[in-house]
Amino acid sequence: MRYICIFYILLILLVPAFAAFAIKKQVGLNRQTENYVYYFYGENNYKSLFISPQENLNSISLKIKNPNLKNNLPARLSLSNDKINENINFSGKNVGDGDWIRFTFPEIPDSKDKKFFLELSSIESSRTDALGINIDKESSSPAITTYHRINSHKNLIFDIYKNFLIKVSQDKLFISFWILFLISSLFTGGVGNKFKNSNP
Amino acid sequence: MSLKQIIITAVLIRLLISPFLFHPDIKDINLRVSFLSAGVFNIYDYLEENQLTKQNAPDFAYPPLTYFFLGSYQFIVKPFLGSDFNQWLFDFSGLSTESIYIFRYLLILKLPFLIFDLFVAFTLSKIVKPSQQRLAISFWLFNPVNLYAIYALGQFDIIPSFFTALAWFLWEKKLIVRSAFCLGLAISFKAYAIFLLPFFLLYKEKFRLKAYHFLISLGFYSITILPFLSSEYFKENFLFSGLSKRILEEQFSIGVINISIFPVLYLFLIFLALIRRSSPLSVFILSALLLIFASTKFHPQWIIWVTPFLTLLFVRNQINFLLFSLFSSIYFIIFAFFGDKYLTFSLLSPISSMFQEIPPITQIIGEKSQLFLNIFRAGFSIICIAIIFHALRRTK
Numbered sequence: 238m239r240y241i242c243i244f245y246i247l248l249i250l251l252v253p254a255f256a257a258f259a260i261k262k263q264v265g266l267n268r269q270t271e272n273y274v275y276y277f278y279g280e281n282n283y284k285s286l287f288i289s290p291q292e293n294l295n296s297i298s299l300k301i302k303n304p305n306l307k308n309n310l311p312a313r314l315s316l317s318n319d320k321i322n323e324n325i326n327f328s329g330k331n332v333g334d335g336d337w338i339r340f341t342f343p344e345i346p347d348s349k350d351k352k353f354f355l356e357l358s359s360i361e362s363s364r365t366d367a368l369g370i371n372i373d374k375e376s377s378s379p380a381i382t383t384y385h386r387i388n389s390h391k392n393l394i395f396d397i398y399k400n401f402l403i404k405v406s407q408d409k410l411f412i413s414f415w416i417l418f419l420i421s422s423l424f425t426g427g428v429g430n431k432f433k434n435s436n437p
Numbered sequence: 438m439s440l441k442q443i444i445i446t447a448v449l450i451r452l453l454i455s456p457f458l459f460h461p462d463i464k465d466i467n468l469r470v471s472f473l474s475a476g477v478f479n480i481y482d483y484l485e486e487n488q489l490t491k492q493n494a495p496d497f498a499y500p501p502l503t504y505f506f507l508g509s510y511q512f513i514v515k516p517f518l519g520s521d522f523n524q525w526l527f528d529f530s531g532l533s534t535e536s537i538y539i540f541r542y543l544l545i546l547k548l549p550f551l552i553f554d555l556f557v558a559f560t561l562s563k564i565v566k567p568s569q570q571r572l573a574i575s576f577w578l579f580n581p582v583n584l585y586a587i588y589a590l591g592q593f594d595i596i597p598s599f600f601t602a603l604a605w606f607l608w609e610k611k612l613i614v615r616s617a618f619c620l621g622l623a624i625s626f627k628a629y630a631i632f633l634l635p636f637f638l639l640y641k642e643k644f645r646l647k648a649y650h651f652l653i654s655l656g657f658y659s660i661t662i663l664p665f666l667s668s669e670y671f672k673e674n675f676l677f678s679g680l681s682k683r684i685l686e687e688q689f690s691i692g693v694i695n696i697s698i699f700p701v702l703y704l705f706l707i708f709l710a711l712i713r714r715s716s717p718l719s720v721f722i723l724s725a726l727l728l729i730f731a732s733t734k735f736h737p738q739w740i741i742w743v744t745p746f747l748t749l750l751f752v753r754n755q756i757n758f759l760l761f762s763l764f765s766s767i768y769f770i771i772f773a774f775f776g777d778k779y780l781t782f783s784l785l786s787p788i789s790s791m792f793q794e795i796p797p798i799t800q801i802i803g804e805k806s807q808l809f810l811n812i813f814r815a816g817f818s819i820i821c822i823a824i825i826f827h828a829l830r831r832t833k
Contacts, residue, residue, distance in 0.1 A: 241579050249453050256782045259795045269530060337531060384794070397789045404537055410517070411456070411541035418452050 253401075257394045265291040265383040273374035274302055277312075278367035283357040285372075285379055293386035294348035296341040299357075300371040300380045303332040307366040312359035314340050318352055321345060329359070329368055337382075344386055355379070440571060444558070447578035448551070454588045455547040456540035458784045462738075463546055463591030464533060466507065468526040469497050473508025474515065479664075480504050481671040496674040502625035502661045507593060514545050531793075534786040543591070543787065550587050553599045554578075557745050560602050564609070565752055573752040582765045583744055585737075589784050592738035597626035601633065602745040605722055608637060608650075617650040621657025628675075629729065629742060631658075632703065636721040639710045683733045698732040709829070716832045720755070722746055724825045731821035734814075737772050737780060747824075755831045760824050767817045773798050774810040 266287060277283040297316070308329030316323045323342045332338060345351075359368055371380045387393055405412060438446070469480060477483045480497045497504060515522070518541070525536050533539070561573045577583065587595050600623035607616035620637070623630035634654060638647050665671040684699040706728060710721050723746040729735060730743065747764070750756045772780045776799035785792040799806040 241575075245450050245579070246453065249450070249457075253785055253788050253792075256785055256792060256795065259782060260791050262794050263791055264794070267532075269532060393791075397791065401788045405540060407537040408541050410519075411538070411544065414517075415452065415456065415540070415544065419449060 253397055254394050257397055258390055260387060260390075260393065262295065262384040263291070263387050263393060265289060265294070265385045267382050268373075268378060269380055270373040270378075271300060271371035271380035273372050274369035275372050275377075276364070276367035276369045277357045278359055278362035278364055280360075281367075283370050283372075283379075284354070285377060286352055286354050287378070287381060287383070288350060288352055289345075289348040289383055289385075290350070291383075291385040292349045292388065293344050293346055294353075294383055295344040295386055296339050296384040297355075298337045298339045298382040298384070300335065301332050301338050301357075302335045302369040302371065303329050304334060304369065306334060308332070308359070308362055308368050310359060310361040310366070312357065312362070312368055315354075315356040315358070316340075316342065317354050317356075329362070329366075332368060335371070339384075348385070440574065443571065443575055443578065444555070447558075448555075450579075450584070451551050451554070451588055452544075454584060455551070456544040457787050458589040458591075459534055459539065459543060459787045460590045460592075460779050460784060463543070464526060466499075466593070467511060467546060470504055470508035470511055471523065471526055473504065474512045479668060479671075481665060481668050481674055485670045485674075496670070498674050500625050500628060500658075500662065500675060501665055502622075503593065503627070506596070506626070510549055511546075514548075517545055518542060532790060534793075535790055539787045547588060547591055550591070550593065550595050553595045554583070554587055557595070557599045557602055560599070560606050561745065561748060561752075564606055564749060569752045573748060576751060577745070577748045580744060580748070580765070582740055582768055585769070586741045586744075590738045590780075592741075594627065594738045594741045597623040597630055598741045598745060600626065601630050601722070601742070604630075604633075604637075604654075605719060605746075608640075608718065613642075613646045613650050614653060617653035618657060620650075621654040624654065624658040625661045627742075629726075629739070632725050632729070633722050635707055636710055636718060636725060639707065639714070639721075640718050641714045683735070684729065686734065687732050699728060702728045702732055713829075716829065719746055719749055720828045720832050723750060723828060727821040727825050731818040731825075737768075737775075740768060750828055755828050756824050757827070760820060760827060763820050764817075764824065767813055767820060771810065771813045771817060774802075774806050774813060775799070776806070 266289065268287075275283050299314075310329050312327055312329060312332075314325045314327065316325075325340045325342060327338070327340075357368075357370055362368060372378060373380070469484065472480055472483060480501075484496055511518075519538055521536070521538055522542065525533055525538065525542065528536075536542075558574050558577050561577055562570050565573045586592070600619045604616045604619035604623060607613075607619060616637075620630060620634065624634075634651065637650055637654075640647075662671075685697040687698045688695040689698060690696070703725065706721065706724055710716075723743065726743040726746065729739070747756070747761065751758070751761050776797050778793070778795065778797040779786075781797065782795040783793045799810075802809070
């Protein structure tokens with residue numbers, strides 16, 4: 238029985254580390270602020286830029302809106318800087334009424350701290366059936382997540398545990414209660430005794 | 438290890454698991470039951486008619502008692518959940534696990550399951566002989582299937598499962614009215630328990646007591662659904678959906694007629710119960726539940742309906758360890774091939790959202806995964822039928 242308990246506790250502690258080996262991409266920039274929808278159609282393109290926080294950028298997610306699923310016309314995402322120029326075609330058919338859409342492109346190895354220009358266009362669309370992108374009105378920046386190929390799983394595992402400990406420690410009420418629960422379950426004998434005496 | 442140490446360790450393991458594993462269903466259900474705090478009585482009509490919930494929480498597929506019970510619990514613990522809780526419930530960005538309060542939410546929302554989980558262990562300890570008590574409790578508390586279905590998936594199925602086990606225990610103790618009340622409660626939490634009712638009625642007992650049992654259990658259930666029977670959405674979303682659809686889904690053909698597998702097997706089991714009244718009630722309850730797993734595309738959390746009875750029969754040596762292990766192993770394999778990443782590594786997403794980036798096995802294997810899934814499902818059906826035969830043979 239003791240071994241089963243030790244096995245479970247080891248499993249709980251080690252599963253995240255083992256599971257981390259299956260992660261192929263990690264999140265870099267994760268900007269979720271959005272309070273406005275900018276519509277792009279005809280010549281009215283959406284333009285913005287972002288700085289990649291890590292190397293090996295290979296995809297980005299943007300929150301795109303197709304109001305009432307009216308649009309089924311071609312659209313394009315262009316990603317460029319002084320070295321690259323990637324154009325990704327997509328269709329309004331594949332966009333829901335407010336979905337995170339991931340655009341994948343060939344990996345950019347030296348992407349760390351590089352500036353990337355982003356442009357969304359849909360020449361055939363009109364104002365009435367335009368696609369929109371969710372942005373932060375103040376900065377005009379899109380809600381965006383960047384993904385990067387992982388260089389070192391050792392660093393990733395270290396980061397996972399480190400960030401996890403930081404995250405847990407931020408909720409003081411949880412930590413207090415959780416430790417209290419753990420300690421009180423260790424020192425409570427009543428439950429076990431009741432089970433022991435329960436059989437007639 | 439003493440019994441006390443076993444229980445303490447089991448609670449510790451549950452406290453270590455609960456806050457750090459997340460399945461979106463726990464958020465979905467809690468979003469729906471949160472409307473009770475806003476004074477919504479008829480959740481079925483409210484969700485269908487409310488534009489705000491139309492896209493992300495379009496219906497409520499559980500009985501009314503589930504709504505009132507979980508909604509009341511959420512109302513009571515709201516001061517501990519904090520002011521950001523409602524915002525978290527309405528976060529459909531897919532990044533809700535990024536919240537720094539996620540551990541608190543998961544721990545608090547799963548606490549009632551811990552209590553019902555321990556109640557099942559307590560009931561099992563009362564059922565078996567003193568010499569079998571330790572084995573029964575250990576087998577229940579350390580069964581990885583239970584830990585996964587209750588604390589990783591965070592579904593409330595442990596509640597009706599406890600009431601079903603208790604209903605059977607009280608019946609065995611000849612406490613018929615209490616047993617009926619418990620079965621009524623189980624049905625009112627999840628309708629599957631209604632399939633067990635005929636076996637109580639067929640059991641060798643005085644007709645008067647069986648009539649009481651039938652009337653009280655169904656009467657209790659009827660009272661809980663009565664105010665909603667006039668609602669079209671209630672009928673559409675609860676009465677004619679979920680389990681009722683799934684049990685008719687798997688069919689075989691005779692000529693041009695399609696026949697659902699479950700009703701045929703279920704009727705056969707009732708016939709068997711009629712002619713073999715000497716077999717224990719627990720065997721027929723277990724068999725009826727296993728038939729659901731053998732003949733439907735079941736949800737992973739449903740497994741908790743049957744595990745108390747499996748534990749009991751295993752401890753009483755009415756099914757062997759090999760069948761028990763095969764049952765558990767194939768169960769896990771099926772859900773690894775299920776295509777829902779939240780059944781595997783993405784459960785760890787509260788620890789790091791990067792675990793959401795691990796694709797499900799189906800995506801890695803490709804088209805063949807469906808074939809594997811079908812093979813394992815067929816294997817699981819065979820194991821379920823084998824357990825039924827084994828249990829019936831040993832209790833002849």
